[in-house]
Amino acid sequence: MCLGVPAKVMERSGDAAVVELGGVRREISLMLLDDVSVGEWVIVHAGFAIERLSEGAALQTLELFREIADAPDVH
């Protein structure tokens, strides 16, 4: 029930925004976040963007995964 879906902000007007979720567009509320720009990624839950998705942090985690996968002592 706490599932949140990553979505890209396509349009915004005040606290209302249109996001794209896997090819589907829907209106959500940006009431819970300040200064979201078109093109940013957010996590959507129950019709609200609950937090931003940080690309920089995502890439850092992926880099950590690569290091673990490449670690020589793992067999």
Next chain:
Amino acid sequence: MRLTYIDDFRDPATAKALVARIREDAGDRPVRIMEVCGTHTVAIARCGIRPLLSGAVTMVSGPGCPVCVTPDGYIDAAIALGKERGALLASFGDMLRVPGTSSSLEREKGEGLDVRVVYSPLDAVALAAGSPDREVVFLGVGFETTAPAIAGAIRTAAQRGVANFSVLSSVRTIPEAMGILAADPDIRIQGFLCPAHVSAIIGADAYRAVASERRIPCVVAGFEPLDILLGISMLVRQIREGAARVENEYTRVATGAGNRKAQELVAEVFTPCDTGWRGIGVIPGSGLRIADRYDAYDAERKFGVPVLFSSEKTACRCGDVLKGKIVPPECPLFGKACVPEEPYGPCMVSSEGTCAAYYKYGAS
């Protein structure tokens, strides 16, 4: 950002490396880790993580499915609001089959009760605005992830003067429940895998009290398979070091402080209260009731229909499942008198219930 990044968090080769790392760190003494959140429970079952770690890590499922811990008295109150007060009920879909004392919303809907499934609490406000001659009651069930959305709907209704909208609140907070579970000697949790989106709202720092007071490491992890495996790996390393820190694997969404704006909205609309959890009992300070300044939007007070909590004993062992004391197959009803098509207990109703996940994906 590429949308395909989701695939990167599901890479099988990295999963294999993480499993090897967890097994190496765990050694031959299995550790007991509780995944608190129902969304984690489903992901763990669907990806087959439990058998992959068998002998190294015992994953115990926690109480983190809001549908499962909503007491039957709440369903009774919702049905009473519809039948006796003529309210139109708006609900998230997974509440409909939850058994009350003697009926469910689904059964009542089949007999004519007006129950509408909505995606967002704001849809319920729109429903009320579009039906001014009806009272619309939103069944506000959820944890901290959903609390801001419910609060946002109440504030929106107040701002727009939608006076025929109200909420039957059943909002619960996770750290208080973790504190109770951590203190229970029968459960013996060595580490908490903390919820992804609850933590996006409250922040990873919210688990500091549990980690320091109970000496149990806490790691916030995302819901993708590699997130979960890395979170477990971080916990196993802490357990082997004898550490009890709060760590965050899900840095791409959750921060230490959480979403302050959402927290402020929740603090404006709700007030902490003691509340009953189905199968667990009353946990002090673990509920959110609607604050006095918004009492016109509180269905319990508006209609004088209280949510009663009783801890009646039945053969159903959902309570022990929710506390991680037993696994679902140890319940005498599991797979026999209690199946997803005809659930007896709430853990079998919700798709995120531990029993439903075990039934669907297998117990091993």
